[in-house]
Structures are given as C-alpha cells and as structure tokens.
Amino acid sequence: MDTLEKYVPAVVLKSCEQAYNHIDRILAPYNLPIPTEFVVLALVGLLSAIIISAIFGGSSDSRGSSGSSTSSSSSSAGGKKKGNSLVLLGLCDSGKTTLFLKLIQKSLTSYSSISVNKGNFNNAGKKLPIIDIPGHAKMRPTLPQYLSQASSIIYLIDSTTFFDQSIEEAQNLYDILVDPSVYERRVPILIFCNKTDLTTIGESDVQSILERELDELRKTRGSAPSMAGNEDAGVEREIYLGNEGTSFQFDHLPNEVTFAQGSVKSEETEAPEPIMSFIQPR
Ligand SMILES: Nc1nc2c(ncn2[C@@H]2O[C@H](COP(=O)(O)OP(=O)(O)OP(=O)(O)O)[C@@H](O)[C@H]2O)c(=O)[nH]1
Ligand SMILES: [Mg+2]
The missing domain is CATH 3.40.50.300 (P-loop containing nucleotide triphosphate hydrolases)
Known part of the structure; x- marks a missing residue:
C-alpha cells in the first residue's frame, strides 16, 4: 500500500477503497466461494475489454x-x-x-x-x-x-x-x-x-x-x-x-x-x- 501511495494520488486510492468496500457489502449476503478481489478484477477486465473493443473494433476494417x-x-x-x-x-x-x-x-x-x-x-x-x-x-x-x-x-x-x-x-x-x-x-x-x-x-x-x-x-x-x-x-x-x-x-x-x-x-x-x-x- 505504501508503494502504491507513492504513485497513485490519495484521492484515487480513497475512491477505489470505497468502491471495493461497496462491492464487498453487496456480495457479502451471497457468500461467494471466491474472494471479492477476484470479482473486482473480473469486472475491471470485462470493462477494459468493452472499452478497447469500442475504441479499436469500430475502426478496424472487417470488410x-x-x-x-x-x-x-x-x-x-x-x-x-x-x-x-x-x-x-x-x-x-x-x-x-x-x-x-x-x-x-x-x-x-x-x-x-x-x-x-x-x-x-x-x-x-x-x-x-x-x-x-x-x-x-x-x-x-x-x-x-x-x-x-x-x-x-x-x-x-x-x-x-x-x-x-x-x-x-x-x-x-x-x-x-x-x-x-x-x-x-x-x-x-x-x-x-x-x-x-x-x-x-x-x-x-x-x-x-x-x-x-x-x-x-x-x-x-x-x-x-x-x-x-x-x-x-x-x-x-x-x-x-x-x-x-x-x-x-x-x-x-x-x-x-x-x-x-x-x-x-x-x-x-x-x-x-x-x-x-x-x-x-x-
Ligand atoms: N476485324 C476485326 N478483327 C478484330 C477486331 N478486334 C479484334 N479482332 C480479331 O479478333 C481475334 C480475337 O481478338 P483478341 O484480342 O485475341 O480477343 P480476346 O478478347 O483477347 O480473346 P480471349 O483472350 O480468347 O478472351 C483476333 O484475330 C483479332 O485480330 C476488330 O475490331 N476487327
Ligand atoms: Mg485475349
């Protein structure tokens, strides 16, 4: 965490922490067999894939x-x-x-x-x-x-x-x-x-x-x-x-x-x- 604080602004870290806690609270009642970190990582991955394909997919010539x-x-x-x-x-x-x-x-x-x-x-x-x-x-x-x-x-x-x-x-x-x-x-x-x-x-x-x-x-x-x-x-x-x-x-x-x-x-x-x-x- 100390290393992260060197590179990432405190306000961003704070927002991430709040978002993480929020997702953790939502998932808690479901008692999932995987840690919340995995779910968060999967969501971030999915979101990145959607953004990348929207940016590059539209202009790639599939004709x-x-x-x-x-x-x-x-x-x-x-x-x-x-x-x-x-x-x-x-x-x-x-x-x-x-x-x-x-x-x-x-x-x-x-x-x-x-x-x-x-x-x-x-x-x-x-x-x-x-x-x-x-x-x-x-x-x-x-x-x-x-x-x-x-x-x-x-x-x-x-x-x-x-x-x-x-x-x-x-x-x-x-x-x-x-x-x-x-x-x-x-x-x-x-x-x-x-x-x-x-x-x-x-x-x-x-x-x-x-x-x-x-x-x-x-x-x-x-x-x-x-x-x-x-x-x-x-x-x-x-x-x-x-x-x-x-x-x-x-x-x-x-x-x-x-x-x-x-x-x-x-x-x-x-x-x-x-x-x-x-x-x-x-
Ligand atoms: N009298 C006359 N003969 C022509 C004319 N144009 C072409 N020819 C003749 O018609 C024959 C066929 O001509 P080409 O140019 O080889 O025909 P092509 O369309 O290339 O034929 P492919 O390659 O087999 O598809 C040749 O003997 C030419 O000399 C024309 O305007 N008048
Ligand atoms: Mg010919």
Whole structure:
C-alpha cells in the first residue's frame, strides 16, 4: 500500500477503497466461494475489454472478411475502397487483347489467351494499370478478385457473333453487374461493340437485346441473389439489378453504363475515340 501511495494520488486510492468496500457489502449476503478481489478484477477486465473493443473494433476494417479469400486487396465486396485498374472483360475473341496491346503500345503477338495480361496505359504521364482477362470459362471463378481492383471496366462484345451469343453475353454481364465490388462501388462500365468493320449491327441494337436478356435473367437469377454490404455488421442486402416492377434498363443501375461501337483493330495507333474518352480523366 505504501508503494502504491507513492504513485497513485490519495484521492484515487480513497475512491477505489470505497468502491471495493461497496462491492464487498453487496456480495457479502451471497457468500461467494471466491474472494471479492477476484470479482473486482473480473469486472475491471470485462470493462477494459468493452472499452478497447469500442475504441479499436469500430475502426478496424472487417470488410475484407466478406470477400473472396483469394482477394488480393481489402477492397472486397461491401468495401468502398476504390480499385485503380482498368479491367477488360468480355467473351472469347471479343478483342480484349487487341485493345490491351494498343493501349499499352506493344505489338507483341505472344500475349496469352489463357492467363491474365497486365500492363500500364500512359495516361498523360500517369500510369493506369490495365488487366486483360481472357474470356475462357475457367477464368470466371477468379473474376471477383480482379473486379475488386477495378476503377473502370470496358466490356467488349464481338458484334459479328452477338446475335448467336446474346444469352451468353447477358449471363456474363449479369455476373459482372451483380458482383458486390462492381455494384457497391458503382464502377463505371463502357460496353464496346467491337468489330463493326465487319458488321452493321450497332450499339443500340446490342443495348436493347441485352436489356431484354438481362430482364429474363433477373427472373431466374433473382431466386439466388448476390449479396452486398457487410455480413459481419449484419447490414447485408440483396443486389437486385434495376428497378423492381419495371423492365430492366441499364439506366436504372447505380453504375454509369455507356454504350459505344467501333473497331479496336483499326490502323489507328490510338484506341477508338469512345474508349479514349472513357479512360482519360474527364
Ligand atoms: N476485324 C476485326 N478483327 C478484330 C477486331 N478486334 C479484334 N479482332 C480479331 O479478333 C481475334 C480475337 O481478338 P483478341 O484480342 O485475341 O480477343 P480476346 O478478347 O483477347 O480473346 P480471349 O483472350 O480468347 O478472351 C483476333 O484475330 C483479332 O485480330 C476488330 O475490331 N476487327
Ligand atoms: Mg485475349
């Protein structure tokens, strides 16, 4: 006690003693098999744990836990953290790698169609990372990992095969649109109808067909909805594409979705204008 008095002000010691006596009096009638000191220590421990978790628990970012365990960034599912990459998506042969090479200004032919290609677009001296994801179905399970790194998405469509593949296009697009990191972070998307040098089908045809197909998909996929938000905090909610009760329209999405058409394989050294204005700062 003498040592304690050296370091702790007398008034504090007095208050502690009074509190101890008070608790002792309360516990006395119960004849507990443990000394009052233990009960006091347990109460102090509990109180400290509550205070510490209130201070640090609130600010610790648990968003990462609701995302894919393979995710390389903490900007998962419900997180608001922005990715920094332009992600190129679309079915096989839609022109992603052709565009990728044009944007990173390389003309190599050895780029992969079975694994992800990464490079940088020189955006007025600032590097914009680009991720080119092959359209092969085996890439689908890895999509959330890359979508969580997206600051913007270009979805390429092979206009020459679109009529035959419109259902598959819509299914692929649906999975991207309901991905929590795309939906929650409102990642802007350019849907580029490519290879218009070979066909007359245009962006407005593609848009209306996709809206019809996505409307159909909503009916079937709605029974197993994707979830957004923070599971740990109990604030998860279903992701429903568009407005309930009205037919699906891209305008009803939280994301800014733009349609454009052209050919990424033109003689031009730059990518088509709608792509350039999409990726350059507005
Ligand atoms: N005519 C024409 N051909 C194109 C155009 N864009 C791409 N191609 C051709 O389409 C084929 C496929 O292009 P890629 O860029 O490899 O397609 P991808 O989307 O990367 O395909 P995956 O990696 O398999 O998913 C290549 O032969 C390209 O030369 C275009 O605008 N016009
Ligand atoms: Mg490719």
